[in-house]
Every structure is written in structure tokens, then in C-alpha cells.
Amino acid sequence: MYVLGVDPGVARCGYAILSRSSHAIEVQEAGVIRTNKDTPLPSRLLQIFDTLKSIIASQSIDVVVVERVVFKTNAKSAMAVGQALGAAFMAAQSASLPIAQVSSNEMKLSLVGDGSADKWQLQSMVQRLLGMDKPISPPDVVDAIGLAFCFLSASEPVRQGWRVS
Amino acid sequence: MYVLGVDPGVARCGYAILSRSSHAIEVQEAGVIRTNKDTPLPSRLLQIFDTLKSIIASQSIDVVVVERVVFKTNAKSAMAVGQALGAAFMAAQSASLPIAQVSSNEMKLSLVGDGSADKWQLQSMVQRLLGMDKPISPPDVVDAIGLAFCFLSASEPVRQGWRVS
Numbered sequence: 194m195y196v197l198g199v200d201p202g203v204a205r206c207g208y209a210i211l212s213r214s215s216h217a218i219e220v221q222e223a224g225v226i227r228t229n230k231d232t233p234l235p236s237r238l239l240q241i242f243d244t245l246k247s248i249i250a251s252q253s254i255d256v257v258v259v260e261r262v263v264f265k266t267n268a269k270s271a272m273a274v275g276q277a278l279g280a281a282f283m284a285a286q287s288a289s290l291p292i293a294q295v296s297s298n299e300m301k302l303s304l305v306g307d308g309s310a311d312k313w314q315l316q317s318m319v320q321r322l323l324g325m326d327k328p329i330s331p332p333d334v335v336d337a338i339g340l341a342f343c344f345l346s347a348s349e350p351v352r353q354g355w356r357v358s
Numbered sequence: 359m360y361v362l363g364v365d366p367g368v369a370r371c372g373y374a375i376l377s378r379s380s381h382a383i384e385v386q387e388a389g390v391i392r393t394n395k396d397t398p399l400p401s402r403l404l405q406i407f408d409t410l411k412s413i414i415a416s417q418s419i420d421v422v423v424v425e426r427v428v429f430k431t432n433a434k435s436a437m438a439v440g441q442a443l444g445a446a447f448m449a450a451q452s453a454s455l456p457i458a459q460v461s462s463n464e465m466k467l468s469l470v471g472d473g474s475a476d477k478w479q480l481q482s483m484v485q486r487l488l489g490m491d492k493p494i495s496p497p498d499v500v501d502a503i504g505l506a507f508c509f510l511s512a513s514e515p516v517r518q519g520w521r522v523s
Contacts, residue, residue: 233457233522233523234447234522234523235447235448235450235451235457235522235523236451236523238444238447238448239447239448239451239452242448262437264433264434264437267433268429268432268433268436269429269436271433271436271437271440272427272436272437272439272440272443273440274437274440275436275438275439275441275444276440276441276443276444277444278437278441279403279441279442279445280444280448282399282400282403282404282441283400283403283404283445283448285400286400286401286403286404287404292398292400357398357400358398358399358400358401
């Protein structure tokens with residue numbers, strides 16, 4: 194099973210493809226889609242959409258897991274995240290893939306055992322879970338890996354609860 | 359010159375294509391893209407994106423004018439509007455069209471002479487400006503027509519100030 198995790202953002206959108214075999218969960222590919230702040234927003238959104246579509250087309254993805262953003266922040270930043278989230282949704286939907294949403298709290302609770310773990314604790318745990326020699330960075334990639342890992346570790350009923358399509 | 363006005367929203371997205379010749383400004387086509395609230399959000403966004411792309415492809419559009427939403431509202435609704443706005447941006451950008459953003463206040467100030475005009479005043483003025491026999495509805499279509507009309511009526515420097523790409 195191949196899962197694409199996406200940490201949506203307009204300036205930086207983290208992504209990671211994780212696979213699960215009978216033996217192990219492995220990172221197949223991970224990175225950050227960066228868009229230039231001097232580029233008009235419509236181009237930046239289309240860049241995220243097109244890049245995610247290419248990433249999806251390049252591997253046999255089974256599910257896309259996107260971070261469910263819970264807002265404590267202002268309306269302006271909510272709108273920006275909504276735009277990036279929408280682009281990720283549309284990229285997944287255009288490939289007719291099932292989509293799940295997992296909050297950062299749910300992901301940290303699942304992986305670290307503490308929903309309010311900080312980014313260093315998460316980074317350290319992701320490194321251990323994947324048996325890697327050195328810490329993974331940047332945080333956008335750690336989050337994307339965490340989302341996909343959390344989905345792959347979950348039971349089917351929990352996964353169903355996360356489904357949005 | 360053909361201008362597509364878009365009043366973005368996930369449940370209802372108003373659109374209108376207006377043309378300007380040497381004689382008059384005319385509505386070529388207008389309507390509302392409705393999406394079903396029981397359909398998962400990714401499908402709804404893709405429906406808006408695909409429908410707007412089809413509308414753009416069906417006419418020789420020169421500019422897309424999208425409402426610039428100014429938030430006094432909560433983060434949750436800001437995120438939903440951001441998603442619909444993003445889909446409209448991406449549809450315009452995927453056809454490499456110039457995009458402008460005009461706020462509701464700017465549009466009402468331009469057409470009615472009062473930035474805080476209510477929807478009935480706007481509806482009445484749009485009817486008069488287009489020389490139509492009966493009022494236009496629903497409000498989503500009135501707004502989309504208003505945005506395109508306002509752009510077509512504006513001077514070039516004002517239009518440039520509205521450009522986002």
C-alpha cells in the first residue's frame with residue numbers, strides 16, 4: 194500500500210510517499226513544493242496542484258492523507274491554508290483517489306503518544322519509527338511523513354473515520 | 359472585450375460573461391455553479407474548477423474578475439471561501455488568463471455610487487445599467503455581473519491596480 198501524505202501550505206507544501214509491505218513502512222519519496230512569494234497567487238496554487246498531480250501520477254498511490262487544519266488563527270491565514278488545501282484535494286480528486294484528513298494532534302497522539310508533542314519530539318520519533326540514521330528535515334516533510342505513517346499504522350475503522358471522499 | 363466575473367463559493371459559485379463593444383456592455387452568459395452539500399468537498403472543488411474551465415474554454419475570455427473577499431467572518435468560513443477562490447484562480451490560470459480581484463465594496467461604489475449598497479440596490483442598478491426588463495437573480499449572478507461590469511467600466515490604471523496576475 195502506498196500513501197501520499199500532504200502538509201498543505203502555499204509557500205511550502207510538504208509531501209511524502211510511504212509504502213507498507215508485510216515487513217516495514219518505508220519512505221519512497223519526500224520533499225517540499227516551494228512557491229515563490231513574488232509569483233501571483235493563482236500561479237502558485239496551480240504549481241502546487243500540478244506538482245501534486247505529477248507526484249501522484251509517478252507512483253501507484255492508494256490514498257492521499259492531508260492535514261486537517263484546526264483553526265485558532267485569523268481569517269486571512271485560514272483563507273491561504275484553505276487555498277493550498279483545496280489544491281491538494283483537487284489533485285487527489287482528479288486522480289479519483291480516496292482522501293483522508295488527519296489533524297496534527299491525532300497524528301502526534303498516534304506516533305508520539307502525546308497530541309501536543311513539539312516538532313522536535315515528532316522529528317525524533319519519525320526518525321526512530323523509520324529506522325533512519327539521522328533526523329529528517331525540514332518540518333514540512335516530517336509532518337507529511339507523520340501523516341502518511343499515522344494512516345498506515347491505523348486500523349481500518351479509524352481510517353474510515355478519517356475519510357473525506 | 360469579454361470579461362468573466364466570478365463570485366466564489368463552494369455551495370454556490372456565481373459567474374457571468376460580459377462583453378463590451380463600442381456600443382454597449384452586454385451579458386453573454388450567466389449562471390450559478392451549484393454543488394451538493396452531501397458530496398465530499400474535494401469533488402465539489404473539482405466540479406467548480408472543471409466547470410469554470412469549460413466556461414472559459416467556451417468563449418474567448420480576455421480577463422477573469424474574481425471577488426476579493428474581505429474577512430470580518432470566522433476562520434472556518436474563510437477557509438471554505440479560500441478553497442472556492444483558489445479553484446477559480448486555478449481555472450483562470452490554467453487558461454493563462456489575466457486575473458483581477460475587485461472587492462464587493464469597490465464594485466458597489468463603482469456601480470451604485472455607495473460601497474455599502476444593499477443587494478436590492480445593486481440588483482436594481484445592474485438591471486438599469488444593462489437595460490433589462492426585469493430584475494436579475496439570484497444574488498450570486500448579480501454579484502458576478504457586477505464584478506465584470508465594474509471592470510469593463512474602469513479606466514486602465516484602475517484595472518491595473520486590480521490585477522493579481
